[in-house]
């Protein structure tokens with residue numbers, strides 16, 4: 001367990017130098033990298049408890065995941081930093097745990113957080129073993145030159161297999177796992193050893209507290225009362241309340257109103273110096289002015305060099321969001337603007353669709369990010385939304401030399417005008433029990449994946465690496481992987497770049513009218529199968545009308561698939577014979593509710609679900 005609290009007789013040596021600056025040699029900055037559900041948040045909670053940063057009574061489960069939504073989904077979305085004091089062999093240390101999001105959509109944030117650390121705990125579930133994100137996150141940490149401390153979690157489980165998992169770590173990552181610490185984040189067993197290992201194995205930061213201020217912005221959150229709260233890691237120099245500071249990338253200068261650390265609540269400090277991690281508040285009224293990865297320095301006097309590599313986060317997935325009721329357009333704009341204040345990586349712009357009216361095209365870092373934004377929208381406003389199917393960003397060079405970045409299939413020019421049609425390609429790693437290798441290979445082959453390599457992690461588990469079009473991955477790759485491997489497979493991907501493809505725009509016509517929200521971009525060779533599948537799905541989703549509704553899919557004027565919804569008079573109250581008017585009313589009410597989620601195109605009512613018909617790949621029809 002933790003060292004006993006200091007008594008006057010055994011007062012630990014302070015980590016401060018004369019003059020009050022914290023001596024960098026007594027600071028350790030580290031993060032925990034892990035595959036989802038391997039216990040990162042639980043371990044973070046335990047470390048806070050062992051260091052008495054939070055008492056058991058105060059300990060709400062998974063303190064670091066403080067957003068409601070994160071708690072619901074059990075996924076750490078935004079990076080956070082907590083400072084803990086810990087006494088090791090009579091010396092006081094400041095341990096800063098920088099929490100990183102584990103999901104690929106937030107890769108840029110992960111990368112910025114890792115720059116702020118000197119070491120990382122590589123947390124692996126001692127039963128599940130190494131998974132796709134374990135590998136991806138570990139490589140990421142190795143690339144950032146971090147000292148990696150392997151930790152096997154959940155050793156309390158009867159089926160834990162620590163020795164095999166150690167071997168998997170050595171085999172896949174080439175790390176020495178002989179001294180890996182076995183712990184249980186749930187019971188607290190050996191969690192103190194984890195902290196001792198952090199102190200012994202993670203190097204101290206090397207910054208100079210006397211040099212000009214240079215700090216990395218690795219996260220920010222928006223607070224309604226205080227404005228933007230900027231999380232920084234000081235590389236060099238010091239910062240005090242009242243200082244004038246400058247963001248080098250954004251070029252803006254501000255007065256520092258408050259500085260402090262998270263312990264884990266915001267705790268004011270007089271100053272922060274090289275090696276430390278904390279927050280800065282400057283009354284900044286919009287998160288748009290704060291860029292993750294930016295460098296903070298002094299506004300006057302000697303300025304520091306910008307830290308390497310600021311990047312705009314890349315939005316790879318787009319979809320349209322439309323209010324079901326056109327009246328709600330302004331309300332939706334307000335809701336989206338409010339969301340953006342807290343999440344600058346999300347973008348939106350107004351767009352009109354013949355089918356859906358006025359709405360917004362929204363850009364996300366990835367599919368999970370999209371889901372999260374939608375859930376927040378639904379949770380925070382009660383606008384009834386229609387969402388179009390997600391698509392990726394294409395690059396098109398036209399014959400007249402014009403270059404376009406296209407976020408929506410409707411904007412794809414006609415085939416005859418296109419010289420070059422490019423799409424994003426990702427490198428995907430799958431980790432799974434060996435018996436499913438065949439299934440995954442088939443899935444990737446069907447999606448025109450390019451095989452890169454296969455590795456055995458242990459006699460029973462393997463890793464497959466493929467290059468695939470991002471468009472093939474964003475739709476349902478994860479779901480298919482889970483179903484093929486009965487839940488035992490995991491995947492992760494990184495963007496490789498753009499490559500030319502044989503792509504076409506496939507249009508859908510409902511009763512002769514092209515429905516722009518139903519257009520998709522796909523590989524020419526898949527167009528017919530996709531077209532058939534979409535039409536078939538639409539047929540099952542669109543209710544019968546009092547007239548025939550022909551459905552067609554095609555490229556340009558060439559029709560590839562056709563179905564017809566036959567006419568019917570729908571009399572839903574017919575079965576309520578007898579005169580019970582209240583039952584009839586209930587049915588009518590229900591119908592009205594259903595109508596709200598519909599869009600009328602021409603004379604045809606299309607339910608919201610039908611707009612997702614474009615996700616149909618037609619693979620099921622091929623007998624898979």
Ligand SMILES: Nc1nc2c(ncn2[C@@H]2O[C@H](COP(=O)(O)OP(=O)(O)OP(=O)(O)O)[C@@H](O)[C@H]2O)c(=O)[nH]1
Pocket residue numbers: 034035036037038039040041042043073074075076102153154155156157183184185186187
């Ligand atoms: N038996 C056992 N269960 C554990 C242990 N540590 C974590 N768990 C459980 O594993 C599950 C996942 O733990 P989390 O801490 O939420 O995992 P995480 O890695 O933070 O997950 P994300 O935040 O989704 O990335 C929870 O149900 C925990 O209760 C452990 O040492 N032993």
